[in-house]
Amino acid sequence: MIIDNQLLDNVTVRAEASPRLRMNFNLHDSLDAKAQRLINVLLPGTPLPIHRHRHTAETYVILRGKMLVVFYNDLGAQTERYLLDPSQGNYGVQIPAGQWHGIEVIEPSAIFEVKDGPYTPLEPEDMLD
Template sequence: MLKIISNDDFKQFSQNAQNAPRHRSHHNLHDTLDAGVQRLFISTEPDTYMRPHRHSEAHKWELFLVLKGQLDLLIFNEQGQVTARHSLSPDTNRAIEIPPNTWHGYACMQSGTVGLEIKEGAYIPTPKEDFAAWSPAEGESGADDYRNWMRSAQVNDAF
């Protein structure tokens, strides 16, 4: 089946994120969670918290493209220190591929941001050990402070 995503769809994706409790929403292109390739639009707002995590499986690379707005990708070492920060937007870097077992997190820098994530499937929820122990879980005390720190953290910073 042909799948067409229009500018009106982008507006709806952004509206969905604005209305969502987590300030982000997903629109899957893959038909099932066990699809061999996961393809999804992720709409985010600056108040969303995307906790640092990794994909520890050897085949779990992640390709992320920003189509509208801006996300900053932070790469961390094992101790939670920022080792790299990359702006992703239509005006800077459009896409980035993250290798397996890389600690990373995103900071939404602009309202109405829409990205496309592609990664090998099937979808398996991130196990507890693949969320960074040095960062608070979503909804925990300190998560908002950590999210705000991520928005301005620079290379060599640690929370």
């Protein structure tokens, strides 16, 4: 399989039809896989709570679009903001395990996202919103 504009366009159409305004295209075989690899298409306005992954770091590499990745402290105050914009040479961010973070989608975006598996849903104590 090739990751190309056609794939990103197809996932974008599915994101546009989703009430969440985002859609994953999983590249891993199962939710139990040791590495969770996916294309994540995110549209402006997608709701995403400030959250953390206590058990794993997370890596985003932007394929198209523009978005901010925002880090927060335990009280919910912003500590850092990273603009992901390939036209400016900002291609990705590494999010340490346990780091509170959120995103602000500026324009329709597609990212390649990687984190350790298996998949674990967020628990209430892993969300600030």
